[in-house]
Amino acid sequence: MQFSGTYAPIAKDLTLHRHVSRNGIAGAAGIPVGTHNETSRRRMHMSRTSSGQAISTVSNGAEQAKTSPGTANTPCFPATSIQRVEADDVQVFYRSAGDAAAPVVLLLHGFPSSSFMFRELIPRLADRYRVIAPDLPGFGFTEVPVRRNYTYSFDALAGTIEAFTEELGLKRYAIYVFDYGAPTGFRLAVRHPERVTAIISQNGNAYEEGLGDAWAPIRKYWAEPTPENREVIRKAILNLEGTRWQYTHGVANPDSVAPESWTLDAALLERPGNKDIQLDLFLDYASNVKLYPTFQQYFRQSKPPLLAIWGKNDPFFIPAGADAFRRDIPGAQVQFLDTGHFAIETHVEDIAAAMKDFLQTAGVARPARQ
Numbered sequence: 001m002q003f004s005g006t007y008a009p010i011a012k013d014l015t016l017h018r019h020v021s022r023n024g025i026a027g028a029a030g031i032p033v034g035t036h037n038e039t040s041r042r043r044m045h046m047s048r049t050s051s052g053q054a055i056s057t058v059s060n061g062a063e064q065a066k067t068s069p070g071t072a073n074t075p076c077f078p079a080t081s082i083q084r085v086e087a088d089d090v091q092v093f094y095r096s097a098g099d100a101a102a103p104v105v106l107l108l109h110g111f112p113s114s115s116f117m118f119r120e121l122i123p124r125l126a127d128r129y130r131v132i133a134p135d136l137p138g139f140g141f142t143e144v145p146v147r148r149n150y151t152y153s154f155d156a157l158a159g160t161i162e163a164f165t166e167e168l169g170l171k172r173y174a175i176y177v178f179d180y181g182a183p184t185g186f187r188l189a190v191r192h193p194e195r196v197t198a199i200i201s202q203n204g205n206a207y208e209e210g211l212g213d214a215w216a217p218i219r220k221y222w223a224e225p226t227p228e229n230r231e232v233i234r235k236a237i238l239n240l241e242g243t244r245w246q247y248t249h250g251v252a253n254p255d256s257v258a259p260e261s262w263t264l265d266a267a268l269l270e271r272p273g274n275k276d277i278q279l280d281l282f283l284d285y286a287s288n289v290k291l292y293p294t295f296q297q298y299f300r301q302s303k304p305p306l307l308a309i310w311g312k313n314d315p316f317f318i319p320a321g322a323d324a325f326r327r328d329i330p331g332a333q334v335q336f337l338d339t340g341h342f343a344i345e346t347h348v349e350d351i352a353a354a355m356k357d358f359l360q361t362a363g364v365a366r367p368a369r370q
Contacts, residue, residue, distance in 0.1 A: 077123030077124065077126065077127075078097045078098060078123055078126035078127060079097060079123075080095050080096070080097040080119070080122050080123055080126070081095070081096055081097065082094075082095055083095075083096060085164065085167050085168065086167070087160060087163040087164040087166070087167040088159060088160040088163035088164070089145070089148050090137055090142060090143070090144050090145075090148065090150070090160050090163075091142065091143040091144075091145075092134050092135065092137075092142050092160065092164045093115070093134070093135045093140055093141035093142045093143070094115060094132060094133055094134040094135065094164075095115045095118065095119075095122060095132075095133045096122075096130070096131060096132045096133070097122050097123060097125075097126035097130075097131050098125070098126035098127070098128075098129050098130040098131050099130060100130055101130075102128060102129050102130040102366060103128075103129050103130065103172075103173075103174070103197070103359075103364050103366060104129065104130045104131075104132060104170050104172065104173035104174070105125055105129045105130070105131050105132070105173065105174045105175075105176060105355075105359075106132050106133075106134075106165065106170070106173045106174070106175045106176070106185075107121070107122070107131065107132065107133035107176045107181075108133075108134075108136070108161070108175060108176065108177050108178065108180075108181025108182075108184055108185045109133070109135070109136065109139065109140075109178060109179070109180070109181055110178045110179020110180040110181050110182075110203075110204075111139075111179055111180045111278070111281070112139070112238075112243055112246070112265045112266075112268075112269055112278065113139070113140075113179075113261070113265055113342075114135045114136075114139045114140025114141070114264075114265070114268070115133035115134060115135050115140055116140065116261070116264060117178075117261065117342065117344060117345075118131075118133045118344070120344070120348045121344060121348055121351065121352055124348065124349075124352035125352060125355065125356070128356065128359075128366060129174075129359075132168070132170070132173075134161060134164055136157050136160075136161070136180065136181075136184065137150060137152070137156070137157060137160050138152055138157075138274065138277040138278070138281065139268070140268065152277045152280045152281055152284070153280070153281070153284045153287065154180075154183050154184060154187070154281070154284055154285070154287055154288055155187070155287070157180070157184050158183075158184045158187035158188055158191075161184055161185075161188065162188055162191065162192075165188070165195075170195075171195065172194075172195055172196075172197050173195060173196065173197060174196070174197045174198040174199070174200065174359060174362075174364050175188070175189070175196060175198075175199055175200070176200040176202065176355070177199065177200070177201050177202070177204035178201075178202045178203055178204050178344070179203060179204060179316075179317070179341070180281070181204060182201060182204030182205055182206060182288075183206075183285075183288035183291065183295075185199070185204070186206060186291075186295045186298070187291075189295075189298055189302070189304070190294060190295065190298045193298060193301075193302045193304075196302075196304055197304075197305075197362070197364045198304060198305040198306070198307075198358070198359060198362045198364050199304050199305070199306045199307070200306075200307045200309065200355055200358065201306065201307070201308045201309070201310075201322070201325070202309050202310065202311075202343055202344065202351065203310055203311055203314050203316075203317045203341055203343060204317070205317040205321040206292055206295040206296065206299075206321070206324075206325070207292060207296070207320070207321050207324035207325075208289065208292060209318075209320040209321060209324055210317050210318060210320055210321015210322070210324060211289075211316075211317070211318075211321070212314065212315050212316050212317065212318040213315065214315035214316045215316065217229075217232055217233060217236060218233060218282055218285065220232075221233055221282060221283060222283065222285075222286040225283055230279055230283075233279060233282055234275055234279060238269055238275045238278055238279075239266070239269075240262075240263075240266040243262045243265050243266040243269070244262045244266070246262070246316075246340075246341055246342065247261055247262040247340070247341070247342050247345060248262075248340065249313070249315060249340050249341065250311065250312075250313025250314060250315065250339060250340030250341065251313075251339055251340045251345075251346055252338065252339070256345075256346055257342070257345045257346065258345065261342070261345055296328050299325070299328035299329050300328045300329075303329050303331070304329070305331070305358070305361075305362035305364075306325055306329050306331075306332040306333070307332070307333045307334075307335070307354065307355065307358040308322040308325050308332060308333070308334045308335070309335045309337065309343070309350075309351055309354050309355075310322040310334070310335070310336050310337065310343070311336075311337050311339040311340045311341055311342070311343035311347075312336040312337060312338060312339075313338070313339060313340045314340055314341040314343075315340075315341070316341055317341070319336060322334050322336070333358060335354055337350060337351075
């Protein structure tokens, strides 16, 4: 991936940022994303990280990578691998780590991100779980062949991820849902409630009262899907500054958000045809709101263990959406973090710790290795 024009100085800056490594945006950018290669139908496996990397926490909650000196007090995390598998006639790109026999945690990202958003969370969970994070069609490095004539809707995204789980033989799994990952994951849960062992919702909404004022222009697009309203969304959101704002709004120290996160997302939005895919999904998001009563009925009937861990300053999915889970699942745990929409960028340690405690209590986890 070559950066030019607007992206050139940002890419140069990224080479100096301590978060960027061969395993980050630079490594990911070498993966072909524009075309579908028929020879890639077989599953491919590429090792990404080494066990020699460790993470140290800094005061603002963000983190940076450093080389482990090999001392007993320095934590080392399981390696994360990059893989592809064909499911639903789509080449699904995914990241995974952990023992294949461990309980499964399926991580579902949102707009405009990809499995890259879980780069710091995956290794923190992989000592106890088999962690799997796919890129949804239209995002990241999942490839949809032109001959597939794919319809970009949330029903279609859920269908592809359902096929993905079946291709990998995942019979039972906990789901972590964020943003678009929520209506995708909740569709899976409604279709197969017996498969879902627990739900972690990180700013993943299922209630009308959880939709913030930031949805106003998109609601107008739902009501009047005219070319003019479509163009308003394109210009306001689908650009570098709009993407950066989603990552940094509501964050006490915006500079604590690693720039490769929003820079990678913005770069991938610039692929030919991708903005129209995103606009189609914005329009189809109305279908999720219509399904909220169905999701809520599933919550009431199945009562899955649920942790809502929420960036309380999110302008899209506001705290009322987290609190609402308790209405249908009285035992739901709700925790708020003083951050924005992409809470995982600033509070990954808090989220990982809360998930481990929650899953342990829910009977999902197995003891950590000694």
